Amino acid sequence: MSASLLLDLASSASLLVGSLFVLSGGxxxxxxxxxxxxxxxxxxxxxxxxxxxxxxLLLQTPGWETAVRLVLIVLxxxxxxxxxxxVLAQAAGRDGVRVWRAxxxxx
Amino acid sequence: MSGSLYVYWxxxxxxxxxxxxxxxxxxxxxxxxxxxxxxxxxFLLYISFGKVRDGSAPIVKEGIDTYSHPLPHVLILTxxxxxxxxxxxGLALVVRIFEAYGSLEEDLLHERDAASGVDGPS
Amino acid sequence: xxxxxxxNLTLFGILAATAVTISRLRALYEATMLTALFSLVSASxxxxxxxxxxxxxxxxxxxxxxxxxxxxxxxxxxxxxxxTPRIRQWPARVVVLLAGGMLVYASQDLPRFEGATxxxxxxxxxxxxxxxxxxxxxxxxxxxxxxxxxxxHDTLGELVVIFTAGVAVLLLLASSPGPGRREEGEGPAxxxxxxxxxxxxxxxLLLPFILLFAFYVLFHGEYGPxxxxxxxVIFAAGFVLYGLVFGVDGAxxxxxxxxxxxxxxxxxxxxxxxxxxxxxxxxxxxxxxGLRPGDPQAGQHLGILLVETSVGITVAGVMVAVFFSFASxxxxx
Numbered sequence: 001m002s003a004s005l006l007l008d009l010a011s012s013a014s015l016l017v018g019s020l021f022v023l024s025g026g027x028x029x030x031x032x033x034x035x036x037x038x039x040x041x042x043x044x045x046x047x048x049x050x051x052x053x054x055x056x057l058l059l060q061t062p063g064w065e066t067a068v069r070l071v072l073i074v075l076x077x078x079x080x081x082x083x084x085x086x087v088l089a090q091a092a093g094r095d096g097v098r099v100w101r102a103x104x105x106x107x
Numbered sequence: 108m109s110g111s112l113y114v115y116w117x118x119x120x121x122x123x124x125x126x127x128x129x130x131x132x133x134x135x136x137x138x139x140x141x142x143x144x145x146x147x148x149x150f151l152l153y154i155s156f157g158k159v160r161d162g163s164a165p166i167v168k169e170g171i172d173t174y175s176h177p178l179p180h181v182l183i184l185t186x187x188x189x190x191x192x193x194x195x196x197g198l199a200l201v202v203r204i205f206e207a208y209g210s211l212e213e214d215l216l217h218e219r220d221a222a223s224g225v226d227g228p229s
Numbered sequence: 230x231x232x233x234x235x236x237n238l239t240l241f242g243i244l245a246a247t248a249v250t251i252s253r254l255r256a257l258y259e260a261t262m263l264t265a266l267f268s269l270v271s272a273s274x275x276x277x278x279x280x281x282x283x284x285x286x287x288x289x290x291x292x293x294x295x296x297x298x299x300x301x302x303x304x305x306x307x308x309x310x311x312x313t314p315r316i317r318q319w320p321a322r323v324v325v326l327l328a329g330g331m332l333v334y335a336s337q338d339l340p341r342f343e344g345a346t347x348x349x350x351x352x353x354x355x356x357x358x359x360x361x362x363x364x365x366x367x368x369x370x371x372x373x374x375x376x377x378x379x380x381x382h383d384t385l386g387e388l389v390v391i392f393t394a395g396v397a398v399l400l401l402l403a404s405s406p407g408p409g410r411r412e413e414g415e416g417p418a419x420x421x422x423x424x425x426x427x428x429x430x431x432x433x434l435l436l437p438f439i440l441l442f443a444f445y446v447l448f449h450g451e452y453g454p455x456x457x458x459x460x461x462v463i464f465a466a467g468f469v470l471y472g473l474v475f476g477v478d479g480a481x482x483x484x485x486x487x488x489x490x491x492x493x494x495x496x497x498x499x500x501x502x503x504x505x506x507x508x509x510x511x512x513x514x515x516x517x518x519g520l521r522p523g524d525p526q527a528g529q530h531l532g533i534l535l536v537e538t539s540v541g542i543t544v545a546g547v548m549v550a551v552f553f554s555f556a557s558x559x560x561x562x
Binding site for chain 3: 111112113114115116117118119120121122123124125126127128130131132133134136137139140141143144147150151154155156157158159160162163164165166167168173174175176177178179180181182183184185186187188189190191192193194195196198199200201202203205210211212
């Protein structure tokens with residue numbers, strides 16, 4: 001197994017798993033019963049989905065300039081994605097949105 | 108399918124949805140949103156004129172021979188920023204109209220104008 | 230069906246579905262968010278059609294600035310529209326069907342999509358922009374060289390339009406403080422975004438990098454996608470972020486109002502002085518070759534850089550001033 005084949009396999013696996021995370025985030029946004037669980041699903045799209053897709057692209061880059069840019073994008077998304085989820089959840093908590101318990105209807 | 112016109116028809120469909128929003132809805136902010144949709148589809152139309160088959164972005168690199176035409180890109184780039192500036196102007200007018208009339212629905216605005224007997228706000 | 234056609238159809242399908250949903254939504258906050266989605270997907274479509282500069286600008290402007298302005302206006306006015314009566318829907322449908330039908334009929338004369346022999350592609354000016362520009366100007370990003378050198382006069386006109394719109398917004402909104410009641414002291418004891426510690430820290434951390442990125446986009450616009458318009462918008466977006474988190478007063482401490490307002494005409498002044506300098510050095514208006522005597526290519530480089538900088542200054546000033554005049558308007562309710 002040559003190095004480039006290994007690299008191709010790793011990057012394809014990363015891209016595939018990342019896309020699955022994005023898809024699951026979308027499905028979760030539609031199906032979850034409560035605001036807090038929904039923003040959890042959306043946050044997963046931001047951090048895990050985008051991070052893995054960018055990792056897959058990073059393994060395929062031809063030169064170091066593109067690689068540096070991709071690393072910066074990953075850093076930026078890791079900084080801003082969790083921040084927005086956190087602030088949304090805190091704001092909802094202060095606003096009085098109650099947590100869903102099993103057995104209640106979907107909000 | 109690339110020698111055909113299907114892209115233009117799709118763009119015309121988007122344009123018509125934007126036009127429908129502008130004509131049929133009475134709310135001024137909704138009209139501005141519809142105008143925004145119309146504007147974006149016009150940009151898509153212009154950019155689609157410049158695309159060449161198997162071309163690349165018009166940034167000259169060695170080894171690439173076919174480029175998409177840069178002129179539509181230049182026109183649309185400035186048009187986008189001009190568009191947001193004029194949308195901001197439209198929104199400023201909306202704010203002042205709301206403060207003068209208390210409503211943003213077009214029918215109510217016309218009624219209030221007719222009732223007060225003048226052609227515009229006092 | 231090739232991958233390109235498949236991606237094209239998918240993106241257009243998403244755009245059409247979003248546009249129809251926007252039409253049917255009566256809740257305007259949701260409609261604004263869907264408009265942001267519309268702009269973002271259209272930016273992807275621009276990338277698919279090889280227009281990377283345009284996609285950059287649309288993503289920054291359409292998704293960022295436009296959405297914030299709409300949300301600001303909805304906070305100042307009502308955020309729910311009335312039901313559209315049926316009597317308005319039918320004339321609209323007729324007009325739309327007629328206009329759409331005429332456009333489809335007329336599109337038979339349009340050049341085929343992606344053809345290499347369309348009038349746009351075979352015109353001699355294509356060769357000038359793509360090949361001769363490398364000898365005359367030497368800038369790889371032909372969009373920047375066309376915008377700032379070959380068609381610099383057009384760009385001056387567009388910049389003046391942006392300037393006029395910005396001044397008009399300021400005349401409408403900043404000349405009077407609005408009908409709301411004057412708050413004594415600090416203002417109402419409501420929750421401000423700066424109370425969230427994570428947001429406060431992260432936005433303070435990110436602001437210098439956003440401004441640095443704006444300068445990078447400005448200077449790197451000759452070698453990759455970028456340029457003055459995008460740089461100005463990103464620069465303004467940094468201050469919009471700061472203003473959203475720390476309030477208009479906090480943002481005013483960072484960027485005082487006289488400075489923000491002075492940026493608006495400064496860019497145009499710089500541009501016109503540059504054009505006159507070209508005339509004084511023996512060429513025509515906005516002729517950059519004389520700027521470096523003996524080396525026309527270096528003169529063009531300097532001219533393009535100054536054009537992009539002046540564009541960035543005016544665009545940033547207009548966006549910042551417009552945002553702050555919306556944000557500091559006291560609501561009528």
